[in-house]
Amino acid sequence: MNQHLFIAPVDIQSPRWQQAFPSALIATDAAQLAQAGCVWMLLRDTDDFAQLETLAKSGVKTIAMTLVESAEQARLALEVGASGYVHYLAAPVVLEQVAQVVAAGGMWLGADLMRQLVLATARSIPAVPANATRATVNGAKVDLSQLTSRELAVAELVAAGKTNKEVARELDITERTVKAHLGSAFEKLKVRDRLHLVLVMAAKT
Structure with a gap:
């Protein structure tokens, strides 16, 4: 390019x-x-x-x-x-x-627009079982069980539209730790960004 x-x-x-x-x-x-x-x-x-x-x-x-x-x-x-x-x-x-x-x-x-779209997307997608461990996105299976409990907790909160600062406050951890867990979750789930994460988390079955 x-x-x-x-x-x-x-x-x-x-x-x-x-x-x-x-x-x-x-x-x-x-x-x-x-x-x-x-x-x-x-x-x-x-x-x-x-x-x-x-x-x-x-x-x-x-x-x-x-x-x-x-x-x-x-x-x-x-x-x-x-x-x-x-x-x-x-x-x-x-x-x-x-x-x-x-x-x-x-x-x-931009960060503000991403947050708005994440929130809008999260609100428009039906709730899914909290204990679901697999997702299907574009026909591909995504195994959520590969995430640690803390990575999953961070991913779920981010997918709900929360900022890193809000996630850190809710889980009583630092923003740096949130970024580390989120980066690891992105890598394991092969997602590109927060919007992609919303779709993956919403597709749990």
Whole structure:
């Protein structure tokens, strides 16, 4: 994912994009798509979502950019295949972080938006038996019994939408310990982020 292509109207293009990626291509359409390993697209109307979906389905990594961040727009962007969602004026260092996460197969959202989506997702999924030890996600079995009791406790609280600080307070452990348990749970369950964890924990059977 070496070459980055930014698609946006001329009057909304930002110099920060090439500050983050000096060799980035900046265009008003996807004419140079063949040269890109990652496409950053500014979302303004429903037509942009359709184009974003087409790009994502073509197999290219896509990142949605926005003029004003909103949980609903972020959800729609992810639903049509975007691997990330970020403000178009994000600092170069943030853009670099987004690219690294997406290149590694992850999904990028700002912390506040991630929390909103995790909470919304957790609330929309029916409750499952607390003693369940297996889950099926996208047809693949996930064995929750491989988690230690503390890793499972942390995972369940995070999947319920709690922050690391709230989990630490509830379990009477440090935030550093929460991060360690969460990282271990992510690795064992092969999940990429908190939203993915919500789906895994909700799929317990």
